[in-house]
Amino acid sequence: MPDLRGPDRQPAFLGIPTYIHSPLALSQEELAEMQADVAVIGAPVDMGVVNRPGARFGPRAIRQAGYAGSPNDTFYHMEYELYPTQEIRVVDFGDAVCPPSSLELSHEAVRLKTMQALQTGAIPLVLGGDHSITLPAATAVAQHHGYGRVGMIHFDAHADTGESGYGGVLIAHGSPMRRLLESGAIPGPNFIQIGLRGYWPDRPLFDWMREQGMRWHLMAEIVERGFEAVLRGCHRRGARRPRGHISVSGHRCS
CATH class of the missing domain: 3.40.800.10 (Ureohydrolase domain)
Structure with a gap:
């Protein structure tokens, strides 16, 4: 049984707000070295909306809302009765660099960041952002595995x-x-x-x-x-x- 009271544990309100307090990779090389199963990517884009903007702040809000402490190996899933981060290696790969003045450049940044994660063998988990980010993220998956597949x-x-x-x-x-x-x-x-x-x-x-x-x-x-x-x-x-x-x-x- 994992030790919930270890001296090196930190509460959720301390430290850098990565996704469920996952380790942070600042480059594709670091992500590969960590042998991530899942790479969390922020897509702070909201220029594709018709009405209210603001979804560009979504990735940050999702990360800050997490209540898992650090390290997060005691993050328990009641329904499946397991510790997810003991079964899969989750790494926060940071945000795609999305300039707020260009939807096209932002989409290309999301596509590139998603492709970098795929090239390391990780499954990208992309946090948005407005619905348009599905286009670059899914395009990267298709480019990696083959169009039509x-x-x-x-x-x-x-x-x-x-x-x-x-x-x-x-x-x-x-x-x-x-x-x-x-x-x-x-x-x-x-x-x-x-x-x-x-x-x-x-x-x-x-x-x-x-x-x-x-x-x-x-x-x-x-x-x-x-x-x-x-x-x-x-x-x-x-x-x-x-x-x-x-x-x-x-x-x-x-």
Whole structure:
């Protein structure tokens, strides 16, 4: 049983606020030396939003919200009855350098940082940021493993398959899945979307998604069948894909 009262332990409010007090890698070389299983990457980007900005502060807020002490080897998961950081090596790889004046340069910084993590053999865990960061992060995964060989499980209220945003903008928070499909990074049949609800997308866009071979589960189905039943079905259908990308989007209420 791990010692919870060791003299070298620090409470969560001390030290650098890395993700669950994980060790920090300042370079790709350090990340490789640490033999990380998971590399946590901040993507402080919110220039892809239509309404309220502020999501660029998300990675910092997530790190500061963690209550695990340091070292974090006693961070316990009650449901699985194990210590996750004793099973996998989690390393905080810092933030992608995202200039607040350019969405394109910010996306390239996220793509590059994600690719660096993949090249060390780690699984990138990207903290956003607005929904548009899925485009560079998933593109890096597809570039690493091969276009067309990656599947996407997308948890969101919206499909994010818009043809363009306001004013004809092609890269925004409502269109990353469409851009991934159009680029060939992730083909339509490799998409599974879970939790769609609300007023958008509308019928024409659902028709387009169906033509591309995309699949989705509405929130009403989850309420009726249960989340675990829906997720098990998605797992069975996605088992033929050798690699996967999971995108989870959060929404604020107006």
